[in-house]
Amino acid sequence: MQVRRASAADWPRIWPLWHRVVSTGETYMSAPDTDRETAAGVWLLPPPAAIFVAEDGSDVVGTALLKPAQPGLGDHVANAAFMVDPDRAGQGIGRRLAEHVLDAARALGYTAMQFNAVVSTNTAAIALWTSLGFDVLATIPGAFRHARLGPVAIHVMFREL
Template sequence: MTASNGPVVIRTATGEDWAQIFPFFSAIVADGETYAYPDGLTSEQAAALWMERAPSRTDVAVLEGRVVGSAKMGPNRPGRGDHVGTASFMVDPSTRGAGVGRALAAHVIDWHRAEGFSAIQFNAVVETNTAAVRLWQSFGFEIIGTVPAAFRSRTHGLVGLHVMHLPL
């Protein structure tokens, strides 16, 4: 699957893409503001967490021939919960503001619709990640709850994790 949103091209990730994903994955995790992954993951450990297998998938956003973002998506839960999707996103900090996150968001929503999901649920959007919260709200996601003090932000200390939902 390949999609284009202006200069951003989104396509299925390959194993060869991991070498370009891992540097920004590591930087984002080390920043300590948006993901609860453990610090110090090896490339292999991180790839096992990020590179999904069917029925889920991982895609990349390519800008000017370089992988600058990635999203993983699929069912939020197995079995009786597999009609609700979920996703996670990372954008290379050096390209923030270039529309990569917005392009990935639109792509993920379109993919979930095309695959027949009835909704998308994000389980853990850090409340102080206001850019992400605003982005999801601009696509119609609603905050349906916040788990207080569930994330240890390097900058803000204990902050809440939003559960966000979009009916499809």
Template sequence: MTADLVIRPAAASDWAAILPIFQHVVSEGETYAYPASLSSADARALWMEQPPGLTVVAEIDGVVVGTAKMGPNRPGHGDHIGTASFMIDPAARGAGVGRALGEYVIDWHRRRGFEGIQFNAVVASNEAAVHLWTSLGFEVVGTVPNAFRSPRHGRVGLHVMFLPL
């Protein structure tokens, strides 16, 4: 990871930089079940969290290279467990941006008193993500078989991953 990486809360004005990353990741069809036909407004509504959640951007030299959103996994009786989602600009993959965002998200949840973080749908064929999350202490607690249609791999499982805090 570069020392010039900065992670900060996303501002409304960051959407113009987040949208191309969102569109690229979704159009690849390998990591999110979002429809590729989402309008900018619909994508923004899905990605830009409102309190008690938070959306952040990762910047290198002032250029947005990644983003994450985080907050309670469920409302009400489930709000003691957090969740998060991540997207990295393809040009920045492998540079430590995902790890830095993952560490930020874990720390954010700890500081707010969450008891754990649950990822609801990590695509089993997304080996880089599964490796990253397990290296940060997450465990696969279950897999829904054939729950995701990957353009490259066909039907693959979706892992539920959990990190106790």
């Protein structure tokens, strides 16, 4: 598996994964019926954002978006979003992608990383982030309308780089 920086030219291979993950309504705030063009506008942000893909041969098995958490005086803290092919869960793709993005964030001068909305029922993601040194700073009850479970909490997670 290789992790590399992606470009807009990779979107046709990222989109099926993005759509598959978001359409479940279980882990991302984006509407499950988000169309391809809108999704591209959400994921393919201009610099200073950076998009990454994890590839296994010609297959995109994961993707990540790294960006400043806030503009201006908050741009030293990174925010990131990650997606892994559900059929490949548990194979270390998320960890490899996360480690690559954390290294990239450090190289780009970020001093910390925060996640604003880790869905509390996404136990695999929470376990990964905790194992990589992230702490839950806050829990917001009922902030996510889970497609199967109804309102569930989200966590704000953070770590210094």
